[in-house]
Every structure is written in structure tokens, then in C-alpha cells.
Amino acid sequence: MDRVKYLLAEKEMPTAWYNIQADLPVPLPPVLHPGTKQPLTPPDLAPLFPMELIMQEVSRERYIDVPGEVIDIYRSWRPTTLFRARRLEKALQTPAKIFYKYEGSSPAGSHKPNTAVPQAFYNKKEGIKRLTTETGAGQWGSSLAFACSQFGLDLKVYMVKVSYQQKPYRRMMMETWGAKCVPSPSMDTNSGRAALEADPNNPGSLGLAISEAVEDAAPKPDTHYSLGSVLNHVLMHQTVIGLEAIKQMEHAGEYPDVVIGCVGGGSNFGGMALPFVHQNLTAGKKTRIVAVEPSSCPSLTKGLYEFDYGDVAGIAPIAKMYTLGHKFMPPPVHAGGLRYHGMAPIVSHLYKLGLIEAKAVNQLPTFEAGLQFARTEGFISAPETNHAIRAAIDEALKCRETGEKKVILFNHSGHGHFDMAAYDAYLSGKLTDYEYPESLVREALKDLPRCIVG
Numbered sequence: 001m002d003r004v005k006y007l008l009a010e011k012e013m014p015t016a017w018y019n020i021q022a023d024l025p026v027p028l029p030p031v032l033h034p035g036t037k038q039p040l041t042p043p044d045l046a047p048l049f050p051m052e053l054i055m056q057e058v059s060r061e062r063y064i065d066v067p068g069e070v071i072d073i074y075r076s077w078r079p080t081t082l083f084r085a086r087r088l089e090k091a092l093q094t095p096a097k098i099f100y101k102y103e104g105s106s107p108a109g110s111h112k113p114n115t116a117v118p119q120a121f122y123n124k125k126e127g128i129k130r131l132t133t134e135t136g137a138g139q140w141g142s143s144l145a146f147a148c149s150q151f152g153l154d155l156k157v158y159m160v161k162v163s164y165q166q167k168p169y170r171r172m173m174m175e176t177w178g179a180k181c182v183p184s185p186s187m188d189t190n191s192g193r194a195a196l197e198a199d200p201n202n203p204g205s206l207g208l209a210i211s212e213a214v215e216d217a218a219p220k221p222d223t224h225y226s227l228g229s230v231l232n233h234v235l236m237h238q239t240v241i242g243l244e245a246i247k248q249m250e251h252a253g254e255y256p257d258v259v260i261g262c263v264g265g266g267s268n269f270g271g272m273a274l275p276f277v278h279q280n281l282t283a284g285k286k287t288r289i290v291a292v293e294p295s296s297c298p299s300l301t302k303g304l305y306e307f308d309y310g311d312v313a314g315i316a317p318i319a320k321m322y323t324l325g326h327k328f329m330p331p332p333v334h335a336g337g338l339r340y341h342g343m344a345p346i347v348s349h350l351y352k353l354g355l356i357e358a359k360a361v362n363q364l365p366t367f368e369a370g371l372q373f374a375r376t377e378g379f380i381s382a383p384e385t386n387h388a389i390r391a392a393i394d395e396a397l398k399c400r401e402t403g404e405k406k407v408i409l410f411n412h413s414g415h416g417h418f419d420m421a422a423y424d425a426y427l428s429g430k431l432t433d434y435e436y437p438e439s440l441v442r443e444a445l446k447d448l449p450r451c452i453v454g
């Protein structure tokens with residue numbers, strides 16, 4: 001019997017996260033204060049984050065222990081399964097071997113609880129009572145709602161308005177786990193009220209929802225803010241994915257030639273990719289590592305590598321990253337989780353250094369790939385994940401042309417059970433492609449902050 005599943009025993013679960021900052025050939029540029037535009041210091045971040053997460057953000061330790069309390073919760077769905085996509089390979093008639101790591105089995109249905117749980121844990125440990133956050137498609141809000149319920153923390157989620165309207169089930173999940181969820185822009189903050197005054201029909205964006213959540217948390221001593229992607233500590237928490245995958249590939253007797261992940265803010269990609277970048281940097285491996293983004297929000301492939309604000313209002317820290325400009329208003333494509341204007345500084349830095357590749361794909365081909373995956377492998381995938389599946393299928397099809405027996409590994413970031421309206425739109429021919437115009441990129445980039453550093 002050909003094996004399709006590679007499981008790990010619980011005792012093989014990683015007990016430490018991997019921190020790529022220990023191995024970067026050039027250190028990351030500093031993160032700047034939005035007001036002074038000077039490098040941020042740990043105390044600047046203390047109104048928003050617990051000190052342990054702030055120290056992880058700047059740490060150069062190669063491995064950081066996962067707390068026992070976090071491992072206990074990880075255990076309810078980790079280690080996740082690595083699959084060999086034999087039925088997909090057969091349908092594609094490819095000599096390539098395709099593997100995927102399935103992160104859809106967490107309580108919230110994606111990779112996001114991998115960081116939501118430790119973030120809730122460190123906040124609880126510091127005596128924090130309440131968290132605020134933003135959410136795009138609702139996956140992050142629901143993941144943090146789950147994590148907060150585990151530690152008895154209150155949570156308020158600012159949910160991008162288009163998604164709030166399109167995806168009521170995600171709001172219901174958050175409420176089921178005890179969180180409060182409002183559409184963003186809301187009337188509850190200055191940033192929200194200003195946006196609604198300018199345009200009462202503002203559909204919202206991740207950058208704007210971040211402004212609201214930060215503004216809510218910063219002045220309150222018992223409240224912190226939590227971010228589900230982009231930050232260094234978030235990518236580090238996600239490395240449990242890649243660390244497990246390395247062991248599972250070993251059990252499969254293979255090592256990947258190509259590692260693929262979809263990128264919004266960069267966390268699931270980073271989680272899978274960073275341990276493989278480590279192997280490339282230190283163990284002489286030559287794996288190609290590919291980040292896949294939507295053509296409608298092409299921060300890596302069309303954005304500029306510049307210092308920019310993390311949010312729309314310009315109250316979040318300024319980081320050097322590939323950006324479409326913080327005022328970027330994404331078109332309402334269905335992969336809501338991929339609609340952020342910027343990109344994780346770590347992913348941006350690796351791309352700038354030429355250590356990873358990037359590629360943009362259009363919406364229709366991603367759904368075509370998602371359907372082929374569902375009809376072979378069975379899992380119905382999140383529209384975000386379909387970007388990774390598209391790229392993996394394209395690699396496998398290239399192998400059919402060349403006869404190469406490449407080993408392809410991609411991260412399957414989550415299931416699409418709450419995205420059936422998007423599948424319905426695709427199946428009934430209502431979805432369209434959207435290429436973000438070059439002129440709009442130039443327009444949005446006019447608002448970049450003026451910084452002395454870099």
C-alpha cells in the first residue's frame with residue numbers, strides 16, 4: 001500500500017520555536033516609532049504587548065521554548081498530518097511528488113491558533129484581562145476567540161466590514177467562544193468615525209481595523225492588542241509547522257525541492273518556510289522557497305521595499321517591508337486573509353536578499369485549483385490556501401513537461417467550510433479576475449512616511 005499519511009507521535013512535537021533572526025546573513029532593519037520615526041524600544045511597545053512577546057520580537061536566540069501550558073493546548077490538534085497527494089498527482093499525470101501539511105484540523109480551522117494560543121498565554125501571565133484585535137476574513141478573530149476562551153480573557157474583534165457582511169458564520173464562531181465582534185469601520189473609535197465620515201459606505205480594510213484595535217487597547221492598562229500575522233514573534237510561533245514537516249518528510253524518506261505557501265501577512269508561509277530557509281542557510285540544502293500572493297494585492301511582486309505604517313491611520317509602528325502603501329484599499333476578492341497592504345518584515349527581508357521567490361496568481365485559476373484539489377484529495381480549502389495549491393499544481397505540471405521527479409511540499413493553511421459562498425460564486429460563473437493596476441500602486445505609495453533611517 002502506498003502511504004498517503006505521515007503522522008508524528010505527540011512526543012515528537014517540537015518543544016521550541018525556531019527564530020530565524022539567529023541566522024539572518026544581514027540583520028532586520030529597525031522598526032520605527034510612528035510619531036518620532038526613531039527606532040522603537042521595548043518600552044514603546046509595552047502598552048500593546050506583554051514583555052515576553054516584545055522580547056521574542058527582537059530576540060536573536062535560535063530556539064525559544066514553547067511553554068508547557070501552550071503545548072498542552074497545541075496537543076488537541078498537533079502534530080498535524082502531512083499528506084502525500086497521490087490522487088492529485090495521478091490526476092495531473094505528473095512524475096512529481098506532492099506533499100501537503102494540513103493545518104485545517106485546528107479548532108478554528110487554520111494555522112492561526114498556533115500563535116493565538118501563545119499570545120493569549122503570555123498576556124494572561126502578565127495579568128492582562130482583555131485583548132483587542134482586527135480580523136479580515138474572520139479566521140484570526142475566531143482563532144484568538146478560541147485562544148482567549150482557553151485562558152479566560154475578554155476579546156473585542158474589529159472585523160473588516162465586507163467580511164462581516166459576507167461571512168456571518170465567523171462572527172458566530174467568535175461569539176460562541178465568548179468574544180465581542182463589531183464591523184470595522186465602527187463608531188467605537190476615532191479612526192473608525194473618521195473613515196465613516198469620509199465615506200459612510202467604506203467597506204473596511206485590515207489596515208483600518210488595525211488602527212481601531214490599537215486605538216482601543218493603547219490607553220487601557222488592563223487591555224493589550226494582538227496581531228495575527230506580520231510580526232516576528234507570530235512567524236516564529238508558526239514554525240511548529242515547518243519543524244514538524246521536516247521530521248515528517250524524513251519519515252517519508254524525501255526532502256523537498258520546492259516549498260510553497262500562500263502569503264497575506266506572511267505567517268503560514270513563514271511557519272512552513274523558515275525552518276527550510278534555515279536548512280538552506282546552514283545545511284547546504286538548495287530548496288526553492290516560493291511565496292504566493294493574489295494578483296489583486298501584489299505586495300511582493302509589485303510593491304516597493306520601503307518603510308511604511310502597519311495601519312491606515314498611521315498610528316501603528318513603521319516597518320521596512322514590501323508595501324502597496326498603507327492607504328491601499330484592496331478590491332473585495334474572496335481571499336480576504338490575503339488582502340493586507342504590507343508583508344511581514346522577515347518575509348520581505350528574505351525576498352530582498354534573494355533567499356525566497358514570490359509569485360502572483362489570479363483569483364479564477366486559484367478556485368480552479370481548489371476544485372481539482374477537492375475532487376481528488378477531498379479537502380475543501382480556504383480561498384487563501386487555493387493560492388498555494390495553484391502554485392503547487394503549476395510546479396507539478398511543469399514536471400510533466402520536463403519529466404523531472406521533483407518533490408513539492410506546500411502548506412495547506414486551512415479549510416474553506418465558511419467560504420462556500422465564494423465557491424458558489426465561482427461555480428455559477430460570477431467570479432472575475434482582478435489585476436491591481438500599476439498606476440494605483442504608484443498613487444498609494446505617495447503617502448509613505450518620510451523616514452531618516454534606511
Ligand SMILES: *Cc1c(COP(=O)(O)O)cnc(C)c1O
Pocket residue numbers: 110111112139140228229230262263264265266267268269337338382384385413414415
Ligand atoms: C489568515 C490566513 C492566511 C493568510 O495569512 P498569513 O499570515 O499570510 O498566513 C492564509 N490562509 C488561511 C487559511 C488564513 O486563515
